[in-house]
Amino acid sequence: MSEDPETARQIAELARDTRPLLVLDVDEVLLEFMVPFMRFLDAQGLAFSARSFKLTGNIVDVKTQVPLDQEAVSAQLDGFFHAQSEWQTAALGAADAVAGLAAGAEIVLLTAMPHRHRDIRRRHLDALGFPYPLLTTERAKGPALKLLRGETTRPVAFVDDIPHNLVSVREAVADAHLFNLMSYREMRAFLPPLPDGIVIEDDWSQAAPKIATALGL
Known part of the structure; x- marks a missing residue:
């Protein structure tokens, strides 16, 4: 897996933070897709x-x-x-749940989409109550997580709906806490089997407490 140079540039612009790190996918996790x-x-x-x-x-x-x-x-x-x-609206309970977690964790949004749409997505996320730093990537998410965490040993949690994104993060950051969340649950019937250790939740009311525990909040 290789880094996306533009994603690396965006990460370099973030302020240094030592709090537990929570990285969130956008589509199907924060926004209905x-x-x-x-x-x-x-x-x-x-x-x-x-x-x-x-x-x-x-x-x-x-x-x-x-x-x-x-x-x-x-x-x-x-x-x-x-x-x-x-077209897109916030996933049920997402804004309040993430706001609660943001009291003790660094929140970073990581969306797999062409970089040219970053500004549009930034404005839309702000309007829906997600004012957290936004990264776009056109490559695997694992290297971005590794770069975000840096040389620290701070706890890391990652939430995504796509299995290969979760596997990518596991390969790059072996001790990351992984969560699978999917607003459109009908697609779960077509999901390939997820590796052991990935926590599957149906909504934010279930996921948020477990994420908080994983991060030591």
Whole structure:
């Protein structure tokens, strides 16, 4: 795994902090993603039909029922992220739960999306009550977590909905506490088995106390 140079630049701009570190994914963790994205697709004459834990192959043209290829899916995602403030809302209980954890931990948001959408996402997160530092990455999340933690031994927790992101962090930061959280629970049926040690929770009311305990708060 290699670092994303732009992500590394963003990390270098953060103030040094010695508190326990909580790194949070954005889509499906802090913000609703699947439900708003399906509504966005509907407005384009497209539909999402879940058959696996991925987007490509599951988005079809409503008239022809032909699945979109990877390039077309990427274009739809790009359009959605550009207009995210019109579609995405906060996940249930997320703002209050994270605010409570922020009393004792450093909170950093890490979203896998093109860097060009960072400013749009920053403004939208601020409007929804998530004023924490935001990092974007176009590569694996593990190296970003390792760089964020630095040479300290402070406790680290990471929350994400995507299994390979959690595995990436485990490979880079072996003692990180890992949590799987997913607002659109219907996709859980298509999740591959998660490695041992990853805590699976349905919502923030369940996840927040366990995150606090993991971080020693």
